[in-house]
Amino acid sequence: MAATGERHEPGGGPAAGRDPRRVRMVPGGPMLVEGPVEVVLEDGSTVVSDRWLVALCLCRRSRTYPFCDTSHRRRRRT
Amino acid sequence: MTVQQDPRPVRAPAAAGQAVPEPRGPLSRAVAAALESGPPPAAGTLPVADAASADPYGEDLQLALHTCYELHYQGWAGVDPDWEWDPGLLHLRGAMEAVFLAALRRDVPGGTDVEGTLEEPLAEAADARGVSRHLRDDGAWWQVREHAALRAVYHLKEADPHAWVIPRLRGRAKTALVAVENDEFGGGRPEMIHQGLYADLLDDLGLDPTYGAYVDAAPAVMLATVNMMSLFGLRRSLRAALVGHFAAAEITTAPSARRIVAALDRLGAGPRARLFYTEHIEADAVHEQVLRHDVIGGLLADEPGLAGGVVLGVQATGLLEDRLGAYLLGHWDAGRPALRRPLPDAPGPAAGGGTGGGR
Numbered sequence: 001m002a003a004t005g006e007r008h009e010p011g012g013g014p015a016a017g018r019d020p021r022r023v024r025m026v027p028g029g030p031m032l033v034e035g036p037v038e039v040v041l042e043d044g045s046t047v048v049s050d051r052w053l054v055a056l057c058l059c060r061r062s063r064t065y066p067f068c069d070t071s072h073r074r075r076r077r078t
Numbered sequence: 079m080t081v082q083q084d085p086r087p088v089r090a091p092a093a094a095g096q097a098v099p100e101p102r103g104p105l106s107r108a109v110a111a112a113l114e115s116g117p118p119p120a121a122g123t124l125p126v127a128d129a130a131s132a133d134p135y136g137e138d139l140q141l142a143l144h145t146c147y148e149l150h151y152q153g154w155a156g157v158d159p160d161w162e163w164d165p166g167l168l169h170l171r172g173a174m175e176a177v178f179l180a181a182l183r184r185d186v187p188g189g190t191d192v193e194g195t196l197e198e199p200l201a202e203a204a205d206a207r208g209v210s211r212h213l214r215d216d217g218a219w220w221q222v223r224e225h226a227a228l229r230a231v232y233h234l235k236e237a238d239p240h241a242w243v244i245p246r247l248r249g250r251a252k253t254a255l256v257a258v259e260n261d262e263f264g265g266g267r268p269e270m271i272h273q274g275l276y277a278d279l280l281d282d283l284g285l286d287p288t289y290g291a292y293v294d295a296a297p298a299v300m301l302a303t304v305n306m307m308s309l310f311g312l313r314r315s316l317r318a319a320l321v322g323h324f325a326a327a328e329i330t331t332a333p334s335a336r337r338i339v340a341a342l343d344r345l346g347a348g349p350r351a352r353l354f355y356t357e358h359i360e361a362d363a364v365h366e367q368v369l370r371h372d373v374i375g376g377l378l379a380d381e382p383g384l385a386g387g388v389v390l391g392v393q394a395t396g397l398l399e400d401r402l403g404a405y406l407l408g409h410w411d412a413g414r415p416a417l418r419r420p421l422p423d424a425p426g427p428a429a430g431g432g433t434g435g436g437r
Contacts, residue, residue, distance in 0.1 A: 024367075024371075026367055029367065032364070051261070051360070051361070051364060052257060052260075052265065053257070053364050053368065063336070068360070069333075069359050070363045070366070073200055073333075
């Protein structure tokens with residue numbers, strides 16, 4: 001929050017109506033971002049998700065990239 | 079991704095219009111007779127002692143359980159709603175639940191290793207066959223329709239059984255589970271409630287979207303998957319199993335939903351059939367994480383002694399889904415319909431049509 005110059009209450013309380021957006025990294029899995037989000041892709045196009053929580057693909061295997069479709073899961077060879 | 083909704087009428091909740099299912103044996107016959115006799119209590123005695131010797135996965139016990147549980151959901155046409163809390167009927171239901179629950183506990187490995195148990199549904203066997211793989215690669219149109227009709231027993235009440243657990247949770251686990259449930263119920267948009275999306279799917283596939291329409295057609299192997307949810311949901315002592323079941327279901331949905339989308343595309347199904355499953359690919363990729371980290375994590379942080387219950391829920395879900403999958407593929411491989419009341423376009427009982435062919 002320092003970068004925006006906004007004051008942030010100790011203990012994580014809201015200040016000036018802006019909370020930090022929570023992002024959670026899942027080991028070996030997606031990045032979870034509180035929605036809604038607008039994602040700008042490499043080619044400049046944007047996609048929007050209005051879900052309350054959005055799973056962004058980090059492994060690049062998703063067939064619904066940039067959103068996670070669980071393709072990161074390891075595959076069992078038998 | 080944002081789902082653009084065309085303005086369209088919101089499907090009204092179906093009225094409790096389904097008749098009590100046709101009995102399949104002495105237990106379900108006794109339950110049906112009691113419900114159709116008028117207001118409670120039952121005139122005679124219910125066959126509580128007979129429940130103990132019934133096949134836990136059999137047609138009779140599973141249908142009798144389903145008929146009892148439905149009193150807690152939408153009820154049955156012409157049946158007094160006070161049967162829901164009739165002590166005599168609850169006594170019989172309890173005896174049947176004891177048989178079913180004992181079988182589930184007997185037939186799963188058990189243990190208290192939650193993380194290890196969740197690896198099983200997480201690790202996809204790359205070459206496992208499975209129903210969704212069959213539908214994607216070789217499924218015939220009538221098989222896609224049979225699968226949709228069977229699953230209607232659950233999806234027209236999707237997420238309802240899981241709502242029972244809400245007051246049994248606290249704090250982080252409760253907040254997270256309700257957030258997932260809110261998604262299931264449309265996130266404030268009635269046109270996106272998953273039960274309604276499934277009714278649209280049925281309609282798109284030329285099937286009956288009425289609540290309960292395929293209960294009589296559904297074999298015990300399907301009813302058992304829904305009875306398990308009702309059992310886990312309605313008993314506070316099984317709250318951890320309900321949570322474990324929910325996580326296991328959400329973990330397995332996204333990949334199988336993607337394969338069913340491929341099947342629907344290959345066979346030329348309509349956009350409303352597609353929407354139900356495309357919605358579940360992304361939604362359940364998120365739900366899986368929330369269930370694992372916040373619901374299970376929160377529950378076990380609060381009540382560490384419940385790990386065995388979570389494991390039971392995960393393993394029982396796998397057990398019953400595997401049984402259902404084997405049943406479906408066994409029938410379809412033999413060119414036989416899986417429904418007790420075959421759809422008009424399914425092969426006849428004696429016909430061996432194979433599994434190929436389109437719509």
